[in-house]
Amino acid sequence: MSALPKEVKIVEVGPRDGLQNEPEQIPTELKLAFIGRLAESGLREIEATSFVHPKAIPQLADAVDVAGKLPPAEGVTYSALVPNQKGLDRALASGIRRIAVFTAASDSFTQKNINMTVDESLATFAPVVKAALAAGLSVRGYVSTSFVCPYEGDISKDRVLGVSTQLLDMGIDEVAVSDTIGAAAPTDVFETVGHLLKSIPPGKLALHLHDTYGTALANVLAGLQLGITTFDSSAGGLGGCPYAPGAAGNLATEDLVYMLERMG
Ligand code: HMG
Ligand code: MG
Numbered sequence: 001m002s003a004l005p006k007e008v009k010i011v012e013v014g015p016r017d018g019l020q021n022e023p024e025q026i027p028t029e030l031k032l033a034f035i036g037r038l039a040e041s042g043l044r045e046i047e048a049t050s051f052v053h054p055k056a057i058p059q060l061a062d063a064v065d066v067a068g069k070l071p072p073a074e075g076v077t078y079s080a081l082v083p084n085q086k087g088l089d090r091a092l093a094s095g096i097r098r099i100a101v102f103t104a105a106s107d108s109f110t111q112k113n114i115n116m117t118v119d120e121s122l123a124t125f126a127p128v129v130k131a132a133l134a135a136g137l138s139v140r141g142y143v144s145t146s147f148v149c150p151y152e153g154d155i156s157k158d159r160v161l162g163v164s165t166q167l168l169d170m171g172i173d174e175v176a177v178s179d180t181i182g183a184a185a186p187t188d189v190f191e192t193v194g195h196l197l198k199s200i201p202p203g204k205l206a207l208h209l210h211d212t213y214g215t216a217l218a219n220v221l222a223g224l225q226l227g228i229t230t231f232d233s234s235a236g237g238l239g240g241c242p243y244a245p246g247a248a249g250n251l252a253t254e255d256l257v258y259m260l261e262r263m264g
Contacts, residue, residue, distance in 0.1 A: 148179070160195075
């Protein structure tokens with residue numbers, strides 16, 4: 001155990017991945033209060049909202065408003081999802097400084113989620129990432145269904161590597177390798193993330209884990225053993241994707257913090 005990383009970064013995705021799945025409309029002011037308290041709790045990177053089509057995710061239709069009123073907090077970075085140029089225009093209008101583009105390792109999922117194939121999504125992102133970087137923003141990229149797709153089943157690690165590499169080549173600084181429906185076990189993490197690490201440094205990878213079967217913390221340990229130091233989680237374990245049947249909540253931030261602190 002002595003070889004485990006001494007420090008990790010947590011990316012809190014509750015206000016985005018958590019709230020995007022809540023059926024009851026939450027007032028903007030309440031979202032801002034939630035985000036403010038997450039920042040006060042010591043979290044340093046918070047995914048605050050999402051500039052997707054309001055019809056796709058009605059809960060986050062107030063993204064420009066939320067992002068424009070984020071509570072100022074020393075040392076805290078706020079980010080938001082951006083699927084295309086229109087999303088970037090809205091992000092820039094809001095003043096947010098970090099965005100995340102998102103695709104997947106399976107075409108069936110990206111078609112349902114963003115109405116594009118994986119290749120089409122990468123072609124869409126290339127100019128968006130370029131424009132975002134030119135405007136001084138930083139960019140992360142998600143690869144959903146990196147282990148299992150709700151429509152296609154098991155996903156090839158080479159496919160995940162191909163998509164991750166294309167995103168990194170655009171200039172994004174971090175790939176969030178995502179277990180969209182929380183189906184992965186530690187063996188999958190060793191296999192797929194281990195494969196990525198042959199050509200991608202650990203500092204450029206994050207693990208974004210959902211917790212459908214209670215395997216998320218075990219997957220964190222597998223990630224730590226591989227040298228991964230960035231983990232996404234959601235306060236209270238809220239979360240899920242309406243376009244991924246079976247997606248349960250995200251790994252809960254409080255459980256992640258407990259385990260990591262207990263481990264030193
Ligand atoms: P589309 O219908 O193909 O878009 O949707 P389009 O480009 O054909 O445009 C159609 C209309 O939408 C146009 O308006 C655009 O202006 C407008 P019109 O000219 O007809 O009046 N439009 C937009 N409006 C606001 N914001 C935008 C935007 N883009 C176009 N950004 C689109 C394609 C990608 C927009 C849509 O499918 C979408 O918004 N999908 C998002 C789905 C989503 O948010 N899913 C959940 C997040 S992903 C996730 O949870 C996984 C993750 O957590 C990792 C993991 O766990 O795996 C990240
Ligand atoms: Mg997610």
